Structures are given as structure tokens and as C-alpha cells.
Amino acid sequence: xAVVSQHPSWVICKSGTSVKIECRSLDFQATTMFWYRQFPKxxxxxxxxxxxxxxxxxxxxxxxxxxxxxxxxxxxxxxxxTSAHPEDSSFYICSARVAAGGYYEQYFGPGTRLTVT
Amino acid sequence: xxxxxxxxxxxxxxxxxTVTLNCSYEVTNFRSLLWYKQEKKxxxxxxxxxxxxxxxxxxxxxxxxxxxxxxxxLNITATQTGDSAIYLxxxxxxxxxxxxxxxxxxxx
Numbered sequence: 001x002a003v004v005s006q007h008p009s010w011v012i013c014k015s016g017t018s019v020k021i022e023c024r025s026l027d028f029q030a031t032t033m034f035w036y037r038q039f040p041k042x043x044x045x046x047x048x049x050x051x052x053x054x055x056x057x058x059x060x061x062x063x064x065x066x067x068x069x070x071x072x073x074x075x076x077x078x079x080x081x082t083s084a085h086p087e088d089s090s091f092y093i094c095s096a097r098v099a100a101g102g103y104y105e106q107y108f109g110p111g112t113r114l115t116v117t
Numbered sequence: 118x119x120x121x122x123x124x125x126x127x128x129x130x131x132x133x134x135t136v137t138l139n140c141s142y143e144v145t146n147f148r149s150l151l152w153y154k155q156e157k158k159x160x161x162x163x164x165x166x167x168x169x170x171x172x173x174x175x176x177x178x179x180x181x182x183x184x185x186x187x188x189x190x191l192n193i194t195a196t197q198t199g200d201s202a203i204y205l206x207x208x209x210x211x212x213x214x215x216x217x218x219x220x221x222x223x224x225x
Contacts, residue, residue, distance in 0.1 A: 006159075034212065043205065043215045044160070093159045095213075103149050103167050106213055108159040 002028050002098045006109035013084055013116055020080045021112045023094030029074035030096035034106070035067070038091045050077040084116045119144045121208050123216035131224050134196050138219045140206030141188040150182055150189050151213065153205040160205055163191075196223045 003026040013019050023033055031052045036044040048069050049057040056069035066088075068080040081088055093111040097104045120143040130136055142150065149167045153160035164173040166182035166189060173180050180191045193200055201223045207213040 043217045046212060046214075049212060100165070103165065104209065105162060105165050106151065106207075106209070107162055108153075111159040 002026075002096065002105070002107045004094065004096050004107050004109040006094055006112050008112060009110060010113040011115070013114070015085055015116055016083055018080055018082045019084055019114060020078055021092055021094075021114075023077045023079070023096070023109050025075045025096045028096070028098055030077075030098070031074060032097045033071060033077040034095045034097070035069060035077075035079050036093045036095065038093060038111075044093065047079075052077075081114065084114070086116045089114055089116045119208065119210065119214040121206055121214050121216035123204075123206050123219050125219060126217065127220040127222070129222045129224060130196055132197055134223075136193040136196055136200075136221055138191040138193075138204050138206075138221070139188060140191070140216055142206075142208045142214075142216075143187065144208045144210055144214065146210040147184070147208065148211075149209045151207045151209065152180055152189070152191050153207065155203040155205055155218070156201075163204075193221075196221075198223050198225055 005024045007022045033050040035047045038044050047062045050069045050071040052071045058064045071077040091111050095106050095108040097106050122141050124139045149165050151165045152163040164180045171182040177194045182189045203218040203220050205218045206216040
């Protein structure tokens with residue numbers, strides 16, 4: 001299957017600072033990537049859809065000025081959590097979509113655990 | 118709004134048992150249904166089921182899709198402790214809508 005990487009795998013930052021998370025498709029090109037967050041014992045919540053060369057599409061209730069997404073190339077999308085606060089602490093996961101016989105399979109990166117102190 | 122419901126929410130079995138996980142859905146523009154296994158990190162892809170591929174099998178895991186009744190089943194036979202995980206069902210129109218997951222615990 002397709003491989004998606006994320007960096008860093010975990011990060012601790014102080015309240016008020018910004019954190020950037022990278023998501024890369026390693027062996028394929030991804031015009032579309034997705035960003036999710038997951039709280040303990042809960043399922044994945046889609047935050048935004050990242051499209052290469054255009055603006056991201058945010059889900060209802062997700063602040064686009066707080067969670068900046070940039071999809072600068074066909075293999076890289078970044079999520080920047082700006083002015084992070086403790087309530088932003090979560091597990092952030094990206095995924096990339098791969099065309100498969102007229103449909104799309106979706107592969108996930110290993111996730112980034114963000115802790116804001 | 119798209120809706121994906123998994124059942125049971127959790128179950129505990131012993132090694133060698135067979136497990137059946139259920140996923141029902143309501144989606145406006147159904148394209149495919151995907152199963153994932155999540156251990157400590159992000160989900161890993163298991164199967165994708167579509168109109169043209171309603172049954173999949175890989176080793177001890179198998180899955181079927183009933184598009185008429187809007188549900189899918191994931192079966193795991195001869196379970197092992199390594200099968201302990203959260204199993205997520207997701208339905209795709211343009212983007213994935215996830216169920217809450219089923220936590221499977223396999224005891225030795």
C-alpha cells in the first residue's frame with residue numbers, strides 16, 4: 001500500500017506558540033490530503049481537505065485562521081496550529097487519497113501527538 | 118448528514134474465537150466503504166468495498182458489503198492477541214465519514 005509519513009511524531013509546545021506538522025506521501029503523488037484530529041477514545045474528526053495548488057476546505061466549526069493548511073506540492077501538506085492553547089492538545093493525523101480502479105483508497109500517516117503546556 | 122454506526126462498541130474474546138463486527142451507514146452519495154485497524158497510532162488500511170467489489174478476503178480477515186441493506190460486516194477468524202485493536206469503518210462520498218469504532222480485545 002501507499003506510504004504516508006508525518007513529522008514530528010510528537011511535539012510539546014508552550015501556550016501561545018505555533019507548531020507546524022508535515023505530511024508527506026512517500027511513493028505517490030497526492031492531489032488531495034486530509035487532516036483529522038482524534039481525542040482519546042473517540043473516532044477521527046475531519047478538520048479540513050487540503051488540495052494541491054488551492055485553498056483548503058475546512059469543516060464546519062474548524063477555524064481556518066487557527067489551523068493553517070498549505071499543500072505546496074503533490075507530496076507535501078502542512079498543518080500549522082497557530083497560537084496554540086492547551087485545548088488544542090490532541091492527536092493530529094493526515095491522510096492521502098490514492099486512485100484505485102475508479103475509486104479512492106485513503107492511507108493515513110502515523111499521526112502527531114501535540115501537547116500544549 | 119452522513120451517518121456511520123458501528124456495533125458492538127467493544128468486545129472481549131479468547132484466542133481462536135471468531136469475531137464479527139458490524140457497520141451500518143446512511144450516506145447521500147455512497148462511493149465506497151473502507152475498514153481500518155487502529156492500534157496505538159494512526160489507522161492502517163484493511164479493505165475497500167464498492168459496488169463492484171462487495172466481498173474481500175485477506176488471510177483471516179474478510180468483509181462483505183450489502184448495498185441494499187446499507188451495512189457491512191468484518192469477520193476475523195482464529196483470532197490472535199495481535200488482533201486486539203480498534204476497528205474503524207468509514208464511508209466515502211468525496212470524503213470519509215467514520216464510525217465510532219469497535220474495540221476488540223483478544224485474550225490469550
